[in-house]
Amino acid sequence: MFSNYVKIAIRSILKNKLYAIINVLGLSVGLAIYLFGGLLSDYEYSHDSFFKNFDRIYTLRGNVSPQANIGVSQIDTVQSAVGPFIKSDIPDVDAVARTILREFLITVGEDNYYQSVRFTDPELLKIFDFDFIHGDETALDGSNGIIISETLAQKYFGNENPVGQSITLDHENDLTVMAVIRDIPKNSHFNSQILMSTPLGILIPMRAMERITEFQPDTNWGNTSSGNMTYVLLPPSLDQAWLQTQLDGIYERHMPDEQKEFMDSFEVRPLADANTAIWDMLGIPVITVVKLLGIIVLLIACVNYTNLATAQSMGRAREVGLRKTLGAGRTQLLLQFIVESLTITFFAMILALATLEIIIPLFNSATGKILNINYLNTLPWLLMTTMVVGILSGSYPAYVITKTSPIEALRDTARKGRAATIIRAIMISIQFTFSVCILAMVLVVYAQNDKVEESSRIFPKDQVYTLDRINVDQMTDRHEVLRNEMLSIPYVNDFTLSSQVPYEQTNSNIRASKILNDFSQTVNINQLNIDDHFVSTYDIPMVAGRNISRDIAMDTHLRSQGAVNVLINESAAKALGFSTPEAALNQVFYEDEKEKGITTYTIVGVMADRNILGLFNSVKPFFFFMRDASYRLASIKLSKNAPVSVVKDIEEVWHGVYPDYPMQGKFLNETFQKVYMIFDMGTKSLAVFAFIALFLAAIGLFGLAAFMAEQRTKEIGIRKVLGASNNQIVRLLIWQFSTPVLWATPIALILAYLASGRYLEFFAERIGLPYGMLLGAGLCGLLLSWMTVATHAFNIAKTNPINALHYE
Amino acid sequence: MLKLQDLTKAYRTDEVETVALNNVNIEIETGEFVAIMGPSGCGKSTLLNIIGMLDTPSSGHYFFKDEDVAGYSESQLGVIRKQHIGFIFQSFNLIDELTVAENIELALLYHDIPAAERRERVAAVMDKVGIAHRAKHMPSQLSGGQQQRVAVARAVVGNQSMILADEPTGNLDTAHGQEVMEMLQKLNEEGTTIVMVTHSPSHADYARRTINLLDGHVVTESMRSKI
């Protein structure tokens, strides 16, 4: 019996191929997004669930006071001084452990590596059941013993057992490997923090921290660097609320007053939330939004299906009437229609899964996640979804068409149709408003990205190769050697040292006053330490005065002098109140460095304004001066025709100068791309989204037009009898069918206009108001809608009016 | 006015061929009032549709004002139709969403007539059929007879020289039917050619000539000798 239904369903689907294809496509988009949202949220919330104590582990966060004004409402960490108080004040907890993240130069034998390490309390091993390959839980009990991961063991020591081997941090501190643990799976908060990727590689006992870094974890209330964790393991009998109460007590009793001003309270979170902390910090519940979006999109797809299927079933009134006269019962007919929508949904589901199989690997490689569809586990969910969607979207058309008499059903919907059509039209309007708005935003964002990219070319970013981390004490003595050696490489044209290079998003500023001893009126100026070749390496013209020089004693800052000659940029000249760059020459400004005394800066030259921070930033006031040992980076300018191999030469020279340190080299463009990529990814996701939204809206409109067309055959017949030509009918119908879009377009464009204004505000250098683009997006939406309804319009216009007027 | 010569219309549906009109020869002069009668399914509507250029014959000739339109395309027919022919249907076929006046105006909408003139002509024709006081009403607020009067007004507002009516009184009671017939007669007296399908012999009596159809054939033609 059932197979008979399926057979008939497939036959009727094949008969209306266009509708079937549209239905399957629409539903599959809805399903794919819904499934993806579900999979992603499952994935995110299943993080760390492989740890034995998963549901008893809690992490601590800090709620930031509004007056702290740091742009986020929550930080994913608490001060490291909190941990010891939990230990002493709450005896009922099973374990407490902190981790503090730092990066070091690691030396193993002859080889050097930069590696992030975690200092931790040994109780961490009670909380997490790491899988030991060598050694055991006592590994961190000493003050020199460390644990390393399988991957690092392989990297540092090859296949031999590394236990007992030693490694050196920063060429100073020797530590001994006591244990090796298996790598932690990717879906753990240890691995998948969104801002930084810092897999668990090396664990060092917390008690070694002060000796190695001078940082005092047990008493430090000042540091809240992201990535530092405090874990608490509760006995099964106690829960989150209990721990929260205990922590509120600790906050009251121990939090220093000035820290209370910064942080309102501590917040206890289950470990499951740890990997999504970043979204809570930004106040955007991304996972929830993605999941909700999936549901909304699926609902829209269902409604679209219902519309189209209802319209289509009206055309099948005669078939149904015939079946009835042949003795088909109402239930059988209902079943027939629902089986049909289930069949459509089934095909849509297969298509959705196939799409996901293509998209998920791409998503994984872009995000470093390891999402996958586990068909065995998700089968019940997939089946349920198919059933619910199929029945949900199939019942209304089935109900309409199987009502007592099909002709009556037709009449009835035509009568009730008015209100229903308006509701449908409003829904389509909203869909179009939404999608045209996003489309316009995509165009705006895209153009603005282009602008950002274009502005960034003011620096020769493909020609400059930067070397990072040259500010270690042992390296600074040889900076001049490095310079001379580098300059001797063919194709190397220039070389400069600086504390920061363009596109790095760091601000270190001073409060400058033009009046000695009066710091009530100050301006903020960013400080950048450069040598005398910065200007030439980065192609920055001087607009007044001279460049700094190593031959002039006062051009180099010495702590004992308390005075130095500096360059400023045009913005700084303005900020300091000079009418022209020339007026700034030989003028001074002061910085109050408290116990170090007041420093006097004498302006000897003014650079043209160049956007050092680049990207979305405005040109900030900057001043520049030379100070030995303050340089973190070297920039090497290559000639335009330099071959790729020049990087090899640079590396060779580096190893000659600094054999103990690995080279951290990259083209300036990579520094730029690292930040630019965020904007770029944003645009691309938005574009994908716009595409999907438009697609669904078009399908919705197609259904609505089919529906309206069905309702209006009589009217069109009359119009034709009265002399309307096919062209006139087509024009009328296209116009009327696209009314929802005509309503939606101006609203969408106004919204997009406002939104793009807000978005562009974020950028200092922005494109002009993008009227053209907005209109373009509106036009796209209109054209798409016209194309969508054209088929219907042509079809009705073509039908002979006597067919429409025949039955009356 | 028009002349049908050896006109045949066959419908082909799934192997079965229905011959709705078979070798029909009819001539209708300008200013005539012709009734078409015959049992159900004999091809009356088909004949009217072809005369009204809503449908095309399978073979034979159709001379409309000496022009053979049998092979014309749909759009060519449309141009002739809108200029010369008005329709009245059994079920009125008014558009429910438009007022009486708008329904009538619809017939002028496709004729490039300025809005002011359209309004004048609509007002004039509403006066003529006696529904001026209902101008702002919706069709659903009118009785059947009133609706059919709107349909008549719509059929003649464009100064059509010929009106085709398919059972115009089929949905009306005797009194209202009478009313509509009198109106058609008046139009005919003013010079409009009228071709009407009807099942009612008394209504056929309004016509000067009656054509009887049977199974797609013209069986008899009878003239009413009036005055």
Ligand SMILES: Nc1ncnc2c1ncn2[C@@H]1O[C@H](COP(=O)(O)OP(=O)(O)OP(=O)(O)O)[C@@H](O)[C@H]1O
């Ligand atoms: N579109 C069509 N397809 C197939 N056959 C048709 C079609 N239209 C009419 N016919 C057939 O042609 C024949 C004549 O139909 P027509 O509608 O002209 O009859 P009629 O004389 O107007 O009948 P009635 O008095 O019931 O209105 C009928 O046998 C009908 O079944």
Ligand SMILES: [Mg+2]
């Ligand atoms: Mg008929």
